[in-house]
Amino acid sequence: MAVSVWASSSTIPSSKYNNLFAAAASSSSSFSNSSSLKFPLQRLPVTWVCSPSPSPSRPRLLPLVKAKKQTFSSFDDLLTNSDKPVLVDFYATWCGPCQFMAPILNEVSTQLKDTIQVVKIDTEKYPSIANKYKIEALPTFIIFKDGEPYDRFEGALSADQLIQRIENSLKVKQ
């Protein structure tokens, strides 16, 4: 099973992602095979939503790209490898509010680049992940901290409301 996540703006912050980026180069052909592969044996292309490198002194290895695909062997792997809290958007192709949120998520990802990573999961492609987290209404947003669900809310909201919600949620833990 592949974990597919959509990127808004991104860079590759460290060299460990180089081999993943190479895998992503051929992602367009392998993506169509993803439903037939079992995980965790196969490494499958994933579009990882990253944000520009926070530290200007750290050399950027690759140019800033709009959509970033990286490979993770599982959703858990993705969560563990993240050094920041992860906002996961569970969506479906034909869910109106989910499509409405797409540009808003791009904006929020850019604005909160140091605070949070934004990831989108297509619940039709990865129903087991959606079932695991008991997703019902779409869109559902879950903020993961240290690999565990930390906050959860449903429905479309504006960029300001979303930023507010994320900041309030993460503030409590600090």
Add this chain to the structure above:
Amino acid sequence: MMTTTTLQVQAQASSSFAIRIPPSSFTSPLTRSPHRFVVRASVDPSEKSIEIMRKFSEQYARKSGTYFCVDKGVTSVVIKGLADHKDSLGAPLCPCRHYDDKPAEVGQGFWNCPCVPMRERKECHCMLFLTPDNDFAGKEQTISLDEIRATTANI
């Protein structure tokens, strides 16, 4: 020979792949299409179902005194979602939910559009039918097929 192939992929437990090759691909080489080997992996519901759900949405909005979203793209996506479920499941199951077992849900009926929350409390979390006090409610209760096509062209 120019071929336009559309792959229909359903990421369900019972996966089915359908390849449609339009008859034009077998005509004379003189009638060349400008598009070569277009392979689209997106699933589009049937025109017939889209039209049925479009008409239903207009009728039900009028009947319930609700309005479409200011962003008609949202309306269009939901109408297509309803049409897609009508094609695959036989009933317009709410497209803005995740289900463990879709056919069972269709049989149960709670989430068949118009769903129980909508019928009882005019609550439509798909943002298809919006009460006038809703921030996202527009002033229209109509949507044309052209609008649907235009606003969902990139999906």
